[in-house]
């Protein structure tokens with residue numbers, strides 16, 4: 001049996017190596033960083049004295065691929081969320097507050113009850129959601145919805161910016177469709193918010209590494225793939241800093257690194273270009289936070305902060321499509337975001353807590369119709385070489401669900417290809 005070489009231990013590479021080792025295939029996973037998880041990881045922050053995530057990550061109960069993955073690696077119990085689907089919102093300009101609570105049925109009967117709708121919206125406004133079902137590949141989000149309407153500003157826009165990490169004037173509407181169909185489109189059981197209770201690494205990365213090793217696989221950290229050596233079009237060695245790993249005939253290589261790195265390794269491969277930033281600010285309070293909602297997150301409208309999350313004594317803010325904000329000094333960002341948080345929590349009297357700003361400048365690829373069209377599938381024209389990553393053509397946005405799906409798909413392709 002040939003050996004499987006997986007490059008990149010983000011969620012795509014981990015999911016690929018988990019699937020391969022689970023199927024009894026010999027696998028080595030190479031990761032440039034000293035830890036697994038890639039863009040979905042935790043670390044200890046000295047300033048806050050807490051373990052924090054590189055960014056808040058939201059999963060929904062409709063993310064069935066991701067949930068099956070955490071079941072496999074044995075970390076499902078580290079995901080937490082309310083037992084009902086509910087999404088609190090605050091309009092920071094008016095302090096108006098509401099909670100979106102989808103009903104159990106896939107048909108949105110709950111919209112017939114005016115008090116359950118987003119404030120200042122009419123039943124007829126929700127027809128705009130149907131436009132998404134028929135959105136073509138070239139359509140952007142704000143070509144599908146009416147950007148002037150309250151429903152857009154208070155629901156569609158925050159949802160689209162969070163899901164696509166892209167300004168709605170540019171974001172691909174077609175990528176938002178599967179998000180909606182797999183969650184809100186299936187009823188409340190599929191849109192319960194879930195977060196990693198003890199941090200992303202404890203839910204996704206560390207148990208996956210343990211699973212791979214327990215199933216006979218090897219995980220190498222600090223292993224940056226610098227180049228691939230070829231004979232004709234077939235890879236014969238992977239060149240790392242300190243060694244060259246020979247690729248025997250019958251071996252398979254899965255590249256699960258970001259698109260720029262993969263393109264350097266496979267010149268001529270078409271990949272999406274450009275990326276968008278996500279800015280997070282983690283705020284450590286002195287003592288328990290008086291969190292007013294049952295859900296672990298709330299949407300903020302009308303400020304700079306877009307979503308706030310709560311875990312123990314930490315409140316974290318997410319700002320997606322944050323390229324301009326990410327250019328500002330961290331102290332200025334902290335001050336701006338604290339104002340929004342203080343207003344949302346009614347804590348304007350309190351002195352600002354310790355704050356850590358994390359800028360992920362290349363959080364996801366630029367998810368516009370033009371760049372989505374450049375996503376490659378898992379197979380390449382190079383024999384024995386496969387691709388995984390949230391940027392490959394999964395039909396989903398660049399998310400946990402998409403990354404894991406891509407890794408499992410690449411594993412299947414690599415195992416079945418001749």
Ligand SMILES: Cc1cc2nc3c(=O)[nH]c(=O)nc-3n(C[C@H](O)[C@H](O)[C@H](O)COP(=O)(O)OP(=O)(O)OC[C@H]3O[C@@H](n4cnc5c(N)ncnc54)[C@H](O)[C@@H]3O)c2cc1C
Nearest residue numbers: 008010011012032038039055057058225389390398399400
């Ligand atoms: C701040 C932030 C917030 C997010 N929020 C959400 C959210 O709420 N919900 C959600 O579903 N998704 C969210 N995402 C997206 C999600 O994190 C990603 O889609 C997912 O983690 C991508 O995984 P990946 O394996 O495709 O890529 P990566 O995580 O980028 O993994 C690639 C790996 O390859 C390694 N590598 C690179 N070059 C080499 C090389 N030459 N040799 C060896 N290794 C190499 C890298 O170090 C990295 O570990 C968020 C992302 C960010 C950054």
